Amino acid sequence: LGLESAEDNFRTHNLTITGNEESSFWLPLYGNMCCRLVAQPFCMANNVMTGFLNQQQLVGSLINWRRLYCVLRGGKLFCYYTPEEIEAKMEIYSWETRIRAVDKGTKKSINNFSVINPVNGEAVTQLFAADSREELHKWMEAFWQHFYDISQWKHCCEEFMKIEIMSPRKPPLFLTKEATSVYHDMSIDSPAKHESLTDILQRKIEETDGEFLLGQQKESAPSLWxxxxxxxxxxxxxxxxxxxxxxxxxxxxxxxxxx
Incomplete structure (x- = not known):
């Protein structure tokens, strides 16, 4: 199975088993197998980058900066007022991470970058600023690596695939016992522990002079009365x-x- 097989639906796949001298297979499996392949890339399931950033706001003709705690994950930049709001799931903003560094026009914008978020078919730009040049480099490297990972995982990053966990069921009877060999679990009661079915048939034939196979028994001697x-x-x-x-x-x- 490859990356192209990962999807939300079940599919039927042909079984092909290969073996060599170093690694051989025991069961001669053949036919088809029905399964669902789920891919959860690290960039979709985990936080790639976290930290405080300053977002620029325009209030009338005045420029205001507000401090936000930002999380880069799953192709988006999530913003919170405090890190504690992450556990409370109180997300205030999320932007798709199409970013670009701001040109060095002034010293004030040396640590800035913009996030472009398409809204209703139009590109809306949000301006962010890091606390230092070093912090800006960390964020930019995280952005580029994140974009590369998303491009490699292709459709698996379009939407986070969930793994359905089945509800616990009562284990089968054979799993409740101490693990033993299949022979002991499936053996039947016999006069001798190691007596095979062939031995049982041979003994019956000898005891009945062969009439066991014909389903006939000798007629018992007639009663004296x-x-x-x-x-x-x-x-x-x-x-x-x-x-x-x-x-x-x-x-x-x-x-x-x-x-």
């Missing part, structure tokens, strides 16, 4: 019962059946 109820044989069953204080006599039970 079965001929008594099948109606096809005649049997004579005798049982002796001993009666106390009496002569022993046999009790004869005769079952008749038809052939």
């Amino acid at each position: 079965a001929p008594l109820f099948d109606g096809s044989h005649q049997m004579l069953v005798q049982k002796h019962i001993v009666v106390p204080d009496a002569k022993s006599c046999p009790l004869i039970l005769i079952a008749h059946g038809t052939e």
Whole structure:
């Protein structure tokens, strides 16, 4: 994926996996992958330059200077009365940072620079002054570096891309246990811990003389009482019962059946 793939929407990308002797891949992945590539350049997410500057104001025919705390970030110059207003988000001005240094007309303008801000299709110029020549150099270097970074990141600096953080969910069951190998997590209960499926099948075949594969089992031996109820044989069953204080006599039970 390259810089041109960074955008606010999801896109489908073709998977291409390369490997060599020093770095090889284990999983043979193939197909497509759907994802969103977000780019957050440092110049868009962080303050590039901060400090106090003096802004020129015209009140009638009088020139007035007011002191502002300025922050260069994301292609704009944000101005506050005090640094504490940054946390309170009490921004009073923000200008696009198209700047130029003011010509050395007088000694008073030696530390000045102008910020050009397009408003309603017209260029509105704001004049700023640094406290010293050294401070002016710091601001000018920050401006030029900022412009260069924005030109390199291209469309990623047009608008700050936000990273959507998904709400926390209950972790899957396999993540709640102590991490072990995939074999132990997916193994099934078996008579022997290391007995494979092939060993189980072979043992079943030997126990059933091969009938395990046919889904048939040997017919169990017929019960000794079965001929008594099948109606096809005649049997004579005798049982002796001993009666106390009496002569022993046999009790004869005769079952008749038809052939």
